Amino acid sequence: MEKRVEAHGETGRGADPEAFADPEAFAGPVPAGPVDAALGLTADQVAERVARGRVNEVPARSSRGVGEIVRANLLTRINAVIGVLFVIIMVVGPVQDALFGGVILANTLIGIVQELRAKRTLDRLAAVGGARPRVWRDGAPVALGAAGIVIDDTVDLRRGDRIVVDGLVRVAEGLEVDESLLTGEADPVVKRPGDTVLSGGFVVAGTGTFTATRVGREAYAAQLAEEARGFALVNSELRDGIDRILRFVTLAMVPAGIALIITQLTVHDDDVPEAVRRMVGGLVPMVPEGLVLLTSLAFAVGVVRLGKQRCLVRELPAIEGLARVDTVFLDKTGTLTEPSMDVDEVHSLDPAVPVAAVLGALGAVEEAPDASMRAIVEAHPDPAEWVRTADAPFSSARRWSGATFVEACGVESTWLIGAPDTLLRPGHTVLAAADTYGARGLRVLLLARCSRPLDALLRDPAAVRDAAVPCALVTLKQRIREEAPDALRYFAEQGVTTKVLSGDSAVSVGAVAAGLGLPGAHHPVDARYLPEAPHELAEAVGRGDVFGRVGPRQKQDMVKALRAKGHTVAMTGDGVNDVLALKDADIGVAMGSGSPAARAAARIVLLDNSFATLPSVLAEGRRVIGNVERVAHLFLTKTVYSVLLAIVIVCARVPYPFLPRHITLIGALTIGVPAFFLALAPGKERARPDFVGRVLRFALPAGALAALATSVAYLVARQVYDGDLAAETSAATLALFLVALWALAIIARPYTWWRVLLVLTMAAGFCLVLLVPALRDVFQLRLTGVTAPWAAVGCAVVAGLALELVWAYGRRARAAI
Structure with missing residues (x-):
């Protein structure tokens, strides 16, 4: 299929150092030198920039530095007191009465050695679980560690990517970036060519490329971190x-x-x-x-023990937080179920519609497809004769994606695919069929023809229910993780409440939860009808155990509501839509195969994506705090x-x-x-x-x-x-x-x-x-x-x-x- 690509000239805005506090004003200069953004830097250009020190080298903060560890274990209040008493005894003698000084010395050395061991584990695991952006070099994309990026590099962006350096957008295909971790504003920002992207943000929709304009300590997020430099610890009673x-x-x-x-x-x-x-x-x-x-x-x-199980703990006292957890929010997709899916059936609602061709065309549109679209892409080939003229990438907030095509016959048509109850009005006859499939634990997507232009729907998302004409229901099979039942049984035995969250329909989520024997599975809650007031939301969340149609902001609100009621909450997730909740939970746990944004927001990362590790994580926290x-x-x-x-x-x-x-x-x-x-x-x-x-x-x-x-x-x-x-x-x-x-x-x-x-x-x-x-x-x-x-x-x-x-x-x- 022919891809719609926009070419843009180089534009840039100089950055006033005094404007550092304002992210909108923090834009880098125009890239220097003859750089072809479509091909990226050549090997010689990269070497020249490395020689000038224009690389993205930022000191790792997965743990304290060696000097900080030595000082923290040696220069303590206790050592100061004992040290003074030791000196006094050494003056008056005899040496037998100074034995307590040897004990303090031994204790300090043990503390330094053990924390250095932990540091090596943290740094090694952090390197494995870190972001690996795709950078164009010599005309080909290569995956690099964040530290390998140099100034003027051309970096790809896809849904779920974490932005690791500052830059200027060159190409944007429905690109939306969440900068809430930097600005506090939760609404995604639409990025167009020439706009600035800041390190620390992450892509929630669309694709694009940008040119790195600030790297290393000059990047916005790095300078924020420098202002708050120090070994940040989680709250520790x-x-x-x-x-x-x-x-x-x-x-x-x-x-x-x-x-x-x-x-x-x-x-x-x-x-x-x-x-x-x-x-x-x-x-x-x-x-x-x-x-x-x-x-x-x-x-x-x-x-160290958790590291041997391929579990990255970013901060030592986070282990204490694990011991205090009494509620765990589990994101269904990617946590309880495998991240991959298979197409089960395609149920045509309009025989005149070439469903297979439309699904293949829509699947080819997504540059960074989620699990559902990957399954559709595998089952339906791309009709190369269709030409895309407009598209709207999938967004967790909208729960649909779409595109406009000129078909082989020359007819232009617009198609949408997404959640049936988002695209159709309540009471529509197709929704009853969708619920029937969902009750079997299947994920259900609706393919619909759209009577309005995509840009109009993006401006007024509520209008989609009037514009969508249902054409087919696509059902997908989700595979439950083998280790999930045993892990959930462990949580129940330990008195930890588990609550399942998903963007899927409540009926579908309830069916999956029932297969796992979870309480409340037969009474799933549709999160769209939950109250918004924090106190009322906390009461509703406390009563329910299985929730469907939960949006990213709702996940965050549910976490905050239970924390306000005195609960210690852990959140697991692997997608962009989980980031806000992961950030605000007492303990955020991300899967290693999840989006870079989810891994960056979490305090614990399960690098082997094994849900079976969660009981070990909880048990380790309880062991530490109890002992x-x-x-x-x-x-x-x-x-x-x-x-x-x-x-x-x-x-x-x-x-x-x-x-x-x-x-x-x-x-x-x-x-x-x-x-x-x-x-x-x-x-x-x-x-x-x-x-x-x-x-x-x-x-x-x-x-x-x-x-x-x-x-x-x-x-x-x-x-x-x-x-x-x-x-x-x-x-x-x-x-x-x-x-x-x-x-x-x-x-x-x-x-x-x-x-x-x-x-x-x-x-x-x-x-x-x-x-x-x-x-x-x-x-x-x-x-x-x-x-x-x-x-x-x-x-x-x-x-x-x-x-x-x-x-x-x-x-x-x-x-x-």
């Missing part, structure tokens, strides 16, 4: 809660340190080195030094008992019972080492809000009981040993270790073989220190007699039993929620 805790601890340490040093100078007869050591021993355990590390570690390991919350109980318990012990010591005006080495030993065996394993353990419980409140409801009583048991054991030991500080410290250390180990045993539940082994190994490690003379000397532990040690054991048992009651009460409270 976990991170915010930990930050609040750290701010409180840091503020509390200042008066605690002053009070401790004054008290210890008094009780140690102005022995400054010993007073400093005891003061540091009181301050070090107040800092939950490993909590931030293990949070980052859990996120990073989650990214971080689990170990947070241990770290904050230590902070609480350290603060309370400091208060007791200051009020009682007695020597602080621990040196830093004792706290390092207890912390390593009851928190540091076990927390490392617990943070990476399997888990599937859905995350709940109020992270800080839940953790403190255990940490406050547990820390208070640990402090009480330790204080009583210490005071008894002072009576028994009468001034033997090493023996008194040993009794207090035994009591604190046993209570902390009991807390670990509670937090490690439900028990598995490796968790039981973990608790027993930590207990054995402490026994080893007590039994090996060299280790006893290093840690200055000496249990003598039976009265004080057994008193310490008794205090620990009473505190442990009380802690069991606290845990049981909290478990009943959690079950009642």
